[in-house]
Amino acid sequence: MQVTLQTIIGGVSLGAVYALVALGFSLVYRTMGLVNFAHGNVVTVGAYLASTFYLSTRLPFALAMIVAIGVTGLIGLVIERVLRPLENRDFDLMLIGTIGFGIVLDALIIMIWGATGRAVPSPVPSPPIDLFGLRIRTYDLVVLAIAAVATVLLVLFLSRTKQGAAMQAVAMDHEAATAVGIHVGRSNATAFMIGAGLAALAGGLVGPLLYVSPALGGALGIKGFAAAILGGFGSIPGAIVGGLAIGILDSFTAGHFQGYSELVTFLVFTVIIMIRPTGVFGERTVNRA
Amino acid sequence: MLRFRATAAIFSVALIAAGCSAPGSGNEDSGSTDGPIKIALVDAQSGQLSSLGAWELKGARLAVDEWNAQGGVNGRQIQLDVFDDQGDPTVGTNLARKIDSEGYIAMVGTAESAVTIAMAPLLKQAEIPNITSGQSPGLVAVGSDFLFLNGPTSTTYDETLAKHIVDGQGIKSIAMITNNGGYGKGEHDAFLKALQARNVTPLADQVVTTDQKDFSAVLTGIRQKNPKVIFLGAEEVESGLIVKQARDLGITATFAGAAPQGTPVFIDTAGARNAEGTIVSSPYLSNDISEASKKFAAAYKAKFNEEAELHGAKAYDGTQILLTALKTSNVATGKPLADAIRATKYEGLLGSFAFDRTGVGIFETSIGTIQGGQLVAAGS
Structure with a gap:
């Protein structure tokens, strides 16, 4: 019982990070119908920026995160701006464009920060909380709280603001949205910017939990993408549920199947997707054109 | 239709990428007797294992620079070129073919046993001696006459x-x-x-x-x-x-x-x-274990402004052995070079190297503990 509960606790904190990554994937997908393959690399950029500001410039962790999110958001804008001429013309080229951006970002990361990586000390030094023999890291609680706040803010933005409503309209029908005077390009740019900001948030938060290296985003990107699909691609609550589910599933398979855990995680994932191709909350399947 | 186009686009990208690497890299004469001696260093320079690759490169570079400063081997300079295997066996096998076609006569690396094991059959076929920093017993199980370990298994x-x-x-x-x-x-x-x-x-x-x-x-x-x-x-x-x-x-x-x-x-x-x-x-607890290691650590520090450690020391030893073998064999290639490496007895930073048939040259390690963030020799 104790092992089971501790396993869930371990899975939840990484699950929250997967959820943030999945949110970024889903936000861009629901707005543009596009899978941003550079998303994982944007996570790495965010992690490096946050750790650089935190370690080198000695900014407080929260401030370092905000600066990192801002800078990474700008990178999201650049990606969207470069891809914009292709919008509604050649979707496949846009997809390949995002892959290309991923490779460029990967190379830039190695040029700027080197290939070696760095360890980020935890910004919350207090020891883990002991609850009936269960150990909960205080930093995990911080991660969970920030992820929850970010999700609430995102939902409020999408449902309560004009810009958010415009994005929802573009997501539903971009031709009709254009007809009523919504600037689709700007809407897409916002989606990319927020998506990149969420990636930076995920990357910055995961830094002290793991090890910041150029390979960081690759692993998180795949799990985050799987989380988005599992929850229902394009769905905001789906991304959260999917992220936590993948995190906990991963944690359990690691305990039971050891060296084959990755295999089992993705087998379970495949079976769920076969039974329910739209994911948990999904309304639509991935466009097969 | 769209899907076909996507596939076609990916294919053309792959073709272009393949096309870029092919033409310039024709088969050069690997046994050429003038110009620099070409040695390939294959290691992860990116990815999670890149710190190993970075240390290795520094150790090997230090050894090569020392030899070059003293006039190289038989009056020929040594050219050490770096290839990034990303810690990935598939990338490694591609690189094995590449260093063969580009006329490298020996290889230093990799630091990752799985990559080296994947590359070993190709290097054996191409008769390119390889001094690896891997330590998996699987390396010995490959049974290649061209594979040597720069440390214990x-x-x-x-x-x-x-x-x-x-x-x-x-x-x-x-x-x-x-x-x-x-x-x-x-x-x-x-x-x-x-x-x-x-x-x-x-x-x-x-x-x-x-x-x-x-x-x-x-x-x-x-x-x-x-x-x-x-x-x-x-x-x-x-x-x-x-x-x-x-x-x-x-x-x-x-x-x-x-x-x-x-x-x-x-x-x-x-x-x-x-x-x-x-x-x-x-096999290498600290930079203060011997006069040789102190000298090595000082040169390393002077060159890279960084403290030397085990992986750099291993690569340094391995490269020294390779260069010594090149000298004693009059810059031989292929099988004679491999035999010369096997015959090399070398007093290195890790200890006394004497290679056996399996390509392992050293059979001893020491015990240390981490005290105050530093690795120190165990007290007992």
């Missing part, structure tokens, strides 16, 4: 470790965590064998994947068994994460391991306080 590391822990300190309550990669598998088998030879059964024998991030389930299971020592058979970063998460879970056991557990990357990832007391089996 896991068998030596783990036998020394088991001897210290079980025979020396009388500890029998031991748990194991290893990963399922080339290195981890080798460590698992070697340490388990060393324990079994002492009639010790590990309390737990847990296997993790190479890119696992959360170890709660594994560690909670081990915590309930309350071992005194936990053996780690995983690379630097993963081992560091395991130790950090173990301490967060309240595990107070001492950790033990081979080369990766003595590195700064391991200590940084785990946190110096968490790594305190870790028992390390290593």
Whole structure:
């Protein structure tokens, strides 16, 4: 019982990070119908920026995160701006464009920060909380709280603001949205910017939990993408549920199947997707054109 | 239709990429007798194992520069070119073909056993001698006459470790965590064998994947068994994460391991306080063990402004052996060069090298512990 509960606790904190990554994937997908393959690399950029500001410039962790999110958001804008001429013309080229951006970002990361990586000390030094023999890291609680706040803010933005409503309209029908005077390009740019900001948030938060290296985003990107699909691609609550589910599933398979855990995680994932191709909350399947 | 176009586009990208690399790299004469001697260094320069690649490159570069400063080998300069295998066996096999077609006469690297094992058959076929920093017993099992190790195998590391822990300190309550990669598998088998030879059964024998991030389930299971020592058979970063998460879970056991557990990357990832007391089996504990190592460390520091460590020292030794063999064999290539390496007796930083038929040249490690964030020789 104790092992089971501790396993869930371990899975939840990484699950929250997967959820943030999945949110970024889903936000861009629901707005543009596009899978941003550079998303994982944007996570790495965010992690490096946050750790650089935190370690080198000695900014407080929260401030370092905000600066990192801002800078990474700008990178999201650049990606969207470069891809914009292709919008509604050649979707496949846009997809390949995002892959290309991923490779460029990967190379830039190695040029700027080197290939070696760095360890980020935890910004919350207090020891883990002991609850009936269960150990909960205080930093995990911080991660969970920030992820929850970010999700609430995102939902409020999408449902309560004009810009958010415009994005929802573009997501539903971009031709009709254009007809009523919504600037689709700007809407897409916002989606990319927020998506990149969420990636930076995920990357910055995961830094002290793991090890910041150029390979960081690759692993998180795949799990985050799987989380988005599992929850229902394009769905905001789906991304959260999917992220936590993948995190906990991963944690359990690691305990039971050891060296084959990755295999089992993705087998379970495949079976769920076969039974329910739209994911948990999904309304639509991935466009097969 | 759209899908077809996507496939076509990806194909054309791949074709262009393939086309870019092919033309300029035709078959040059590998046995040319003038111009620089071309040696390839193949190591991860990107990815999670890139710190190993970076250290290796520094050690090898230092050795090559020293020789070049003294006029090279037989009046020819040595050209050391770097190839990034990304820690990936597939990339490694492609590079094996590339260094063959581009006329490199020997290879230094890789630091990752799995990559070296993948490359070994191709290098054997191409008759390119390879001095690796890998330590998996699997390297010996390949049985290539062209493969040499610049350090001991896991068998030596783990036998020394088991001897210290079980025979020396009388500890029998031991748990194991290893990963399922080339290195981890080798460590698992070697340490388990060393324990079994002492009639010790590990309390737990847990296997993790190479890119696992959360170890709660594994560690909670081990915590309930309350071992005194936990053996780690995983690379630097993963081992560091395991130790950090173990301490967060309240595990107070001492950790033990081979080369990766003595590195700064391991200590940084785990946190110096968490790594305190870790028992390390290593052929190169510190830069102060001998006059040669002091000299090496000073040159390393002067050149790279960084403290020297085991992997740089291993690559330095390996490269020195290769260059010595090149000199004694009058810049031979292929089989004669491999034979010359095998015949080379060398007093290195790690000890006295004398290669046997399997390509292993050194059979000894020492025990150290991490004290205050530094690896120091064990007191006993």
